[in-house]
Amino acid sequence: MVVAKSTPNKATMKKVQPGSNAKAKAEGAADERGTQGRLMLGTLEKSLRVLSAFDKHQPNLGLLKIAAAANIDVSSAQRIVHTLTQLGYLDKNKDTKQYSVTVKCLSIGLHFLSTNSLIDKANPYLVHLSQETDETINLTMLDDVDVVIVARVLSRHILNTSAVIGTRMPAFCTAPGIAILSKLPEADAAKILDRSDLRAYTKRTVTDRRQIMAKIRKAARDGYATAFEEFMQNDASIAAAIVDAEGMPQGAVNIAAPYATLKDADTVRFSALVTRAAAAMSG
DSSP states (O other), X not given: OOOOOOOOOHHHHOOOOTTHHHXXXXXXXXXXXXXXXXXXXXXXXXXXXXXXXXXXXXXXXXXXXHHHHHTOOHHHHHHHHHHHHHHTSEEEOTTTOOEEEOGGGHHHHHHHHHHOHHHHHHHHHHHHHHHHHSSEEEEEEEETTEEEEEEEEOOSSOSOTTOOTTOEEEGGGSHHHHHHHTTSOHHHHHHHHHHSOOOOSSTTOOOOHHHHHHHHHHHHHHSOEEEESSSXXXXXXXXXXXXXXXXXXXXXXXXXXXXXXXXXXXXXXXHHHHHHHHHHHOO
């Protein structure tokens, strides 16, 4: 009887080359980046840059300044501005030929405020904390290198009327920013500092990177952060981070009080209250 020899097929003969898994992963990552690039709508991205060009320092802009601020060519700016005007997001002054954002832009932010679960959960605690302290209470969230006010309960003695919902503040020199950074892996917090413009806003702003990292580590140990006149004059802020079930920061709650009248006993009391409130909002 003749026994037939089994002939290995190409699949069984193929040898795995060293480093092939790593190469495959790298190629997969490149494919994913390529897909993200192909899916990106450049016109939409440019349109959002146009809307972001307007702020309190330049509320009215002509076409050339819009193009420069959004870093796009004039032809693209003209088409985008025309579209946004037709849709009701921009208004054109017939005399000056300048554009300004309209009240319709608020609807975009309202969608976030009305659907965010943390804001909905936090609001009763913010009101209660304001009643306990008779101070202004803010709920903030991290957005890249800034913290953004997303909810606010004002005290009878308002510190800064220009700080409203949507106001952005640098994370590195604000109590809520330091509190949030203290809950991140240290390497991630360091990357945020690397991207930040570590400039002085007041005479008391800490701009040395090593000192800022020391503040972040202290906040991690203490469970809260403080900032006294680092971003605004006569502003004292005590903040604690709100975390999810895995301990990752979702935002921060802070008590804002006049620095001129703040006593050491107030700092001790406020830190305990804000830490307890943040814990109640966490999870």
